Amino acid sequence: MDLSVAAAAFATHLETVRRLSPATVRAYRSDLRDLVGSVGDGPLRDVDLESLRDWLWTATQRGDARSTLARRAAAARSFFAWAKDEELIPVDPSLRLVTPKRGRTLPTVASRDGMRALLDAQRMAAAGGDPVALRDHAILELLYATGMRVSELCGLDVDDLDQDRGTARVLGKGSKERVVPYGRPAHDAIAAWATRGRPVLSARASTAGPAVFLGSRGGRIGPRLVYTLVARTLGPVVGAENVGPHALRHSAATHLLDGGADLRAVQEILGHASLGTTQIYTHVSSERLAATYRLAHPRA
Known part of the structure; x- marks a missing residue:
């Protein structure tokens, strides 16, 4: 073969x-x-x-x-x-193939004040009732509130959200399902989008689909739209042009740990298979702690 x-x-x-x-x-x-x-x-x-x-x-x-x-x-x-x-080859030639060591790079993380200013600006923009502004505000609030991946966000259906409990049922990597909580700001943004924005965009499609978030033509949104939204809104906050939705995931995880959340709880929220993957955020928090110490402590 x-x-x-x-x-x-x-x-x-x-x-x-x-x-x-x-x-x-x-x-x-x-x-x-x-x-x-x-x-x-x-x-x-x-x-x-x-x-x-x-x-x-x-x-x-x-x-x-x-x-x-x-x-x-x-x-x-x-x-x-x-x-x-599969017995297509007699010997595996890759057994002694050495993986090049990765250089450690810490993920891009927005400050809490930066995220607050960004989301406040989006809330004010959505207050006018424009359906796209309502959708964008809800997307950013939900990404930051839950730390979900962009593919998970785009795959959300209306039935996956429990607005009474403030939870979202997410289908993650390997088709593994988890339930993640979100707070009042995300709840309010989603409710405004569902009642004032989504019906406007869904009316543009020939048939109503189950997706939570819709594009301008009424169909399910794709990752590219979310990438563009995050780059436009979060980029100036973190000072990077090529920032994507994963930066909101990084920021959510880091801010949870900064606030005292248990590492395993953050692992469950993010849907990481390994605790080691989640531990990268402890390095981010440690660096932020060290930077604060250097600025504030007289003997730093």
């Missing part, structure tokens, strides 16, 4: 058997496509450890980020382990 054919079969396996998210499957496809472009589309069993090392070396010379190299190495190991299990 040729490498490209095996890669396509592996992607189908990820979609139908392991039920990974579309974004994760796209990342695997991209990494394996890059591998095919590097080593050539020959027989799968001809790919050896040296071929894989040359592939990563080429990516290094090209200037790919360490995180990209680490992801591609992980994709190769997962792919060849599957191929060995």
